[in-house]
Amino acid sequence: MKQLVILSGKGGTGKTSITASFAHLAHTDSVRAVLADADVDAANLELVLSPHILEEQEFIGGKVAWIDPQKCEGCGLCEQVCRFDAIAVQEDKYQVDPIACDGCAACVHQCPTSAIRMEPQLAGHWFRSESHYGPLFHAALRPAQENSGKLVTMVKQQARLLAMDEKYPLIIVDGPPGIGCPVISAVSGADMALIVTEPTVAGVHDMERALQMTRHFNIPSAVCINKSDIFGKGAAQISSYCLDEKIAVLGQIPFDQSVTEAMVNGEPVTAYRPESPASKEIKNVWQKLIKLLQPDLGVDADKVRTG
């Protein structure tokens, strides 16, 4: 079983539109794939795969401290030890700001009257669904919650279990933007990362950071340039950077209004308008990826580098 993760560094470069197209292309190529949306903060894959939810589970994230006003004697030690500025006197009582609380429980262990306890927080939900193109695991983190990395790990674990049980050769993971905690959870265990970038100064800058991150965790990586024709100089800069770093550029997807139209229509662009310029190039990238990944065989890291 192989795991492909789609990343970008910068948000909004087209990760989800491309992942959805891969899901469609895998389906039409009869490559059985489990899909996982690891962008649990802003899960959008479901908007273009029309999933039918089969199972919904609560996700209990971190815990938050709670001070029992009956037991609190007001010594203020909790406020002193809290390094997250989460405890303060409000309305004459020591109270915890649940949003600032990091859940470390330092206050619980220091309170001389055992007035503080940790309360588990419902941080979100995760779902097992059936989509047009195969099983989809996705989640919804409640706004302003912590532990998105843990929820990503949960979604991926569930996808993996199903893939192992039912012998799926491929898992396609739609990753979150950035390079921090949820992204690290999304790339862990991946056989390959595809970085979707765009030829803008910000896109290039963040692609470089995403590639440094995948190198740090030893994940073979390739790049595809989306909206490649909006700034020719930027696209050339990406190609030359990748050449220097020995990273394969698998394709250059032109700016194409069909991508947005497909999204409005709730479909992957390769299904909505298969003959559009973007669809043709996404198909080309997909075919190269599948050759590199060979879902039934081992990944040759050198091949990924040279394309």
Next chain:
Amino acid sequence: MQITVASGKGGTGKTTIATSLALGLALNAAVLPPLFLDCDVEAPNAHLFLRPVFENRKDVSILIPSIDESKCTRCGRCAEVCEYHTIAVLGKKVMVFPQLCHGCGSCTLVCPTKAIQEVPDVMGVLESGSTPSGINFAHGILNVGEPMAVPVIQQLKKWSTPQPGQVVIVDAPPGTSCPVVESVRNADFLLLVTEPTPFGLHDLKLAAQVAKELKIPTGIIINRDGIGDAGVEDFCAVEGLPILMRIPYDRAIAEGTAQGQTLIEIYPEYTMLFQQLLAEMSRIVDQQ
């Protein structure tokens, strides 16, 4: 006044709006140039648009436990209280996993033999300087391979504080989880940048919920107006969220921002529009 620019969905134009707003203010001789904080520490880009000259640098670190084996009795109390599983006592060995540590200090407080000392562990860097237009600029950069963005954002906000009367513009990361909340905390106004597409709408709804939970007055900017559908407009009407600006989809804007230009550099008439936007946000804040 602190204005945080956020979005939920990535790539809607947060940085374009935040940098253009800052430049619009800096071009108004009647007010102090703003303080700009780029809190998207995983993917910081605002410096590419505002081009500051960095003069100051500071490492970001949190305090992590270092165990003095000669004083440690292997009682395991530290591992017991750690909510992040940073410490493991295995027979005679005590192991510390620095990347799991949140720096809360609980282990140090409970150690009965005072065998734990706290030592700094570097996870990122802060940089600050001025831009050619006089903006005080600072950003944080999370080191590659480090998971926690929040301490970098917290320390950036503590390190770079405004002068009296100076407007602070915060460029937030995408999403709705802890790094976003940290960037939005203490804001007087939240400016949400979205695009009129199903993805933009879905993520705008989540971001608007964050704003509601934090009880911060909120306004909307629709970027690339005209590309998708009417979902965002309808949502704003139902929720009573004011749409403060619409930026049409325009090839010249796409090409200009690709090269690191603000809207004001692409179309100078935006200078006035951003100055009016600030006045409108101030008016809404004053009404509260």
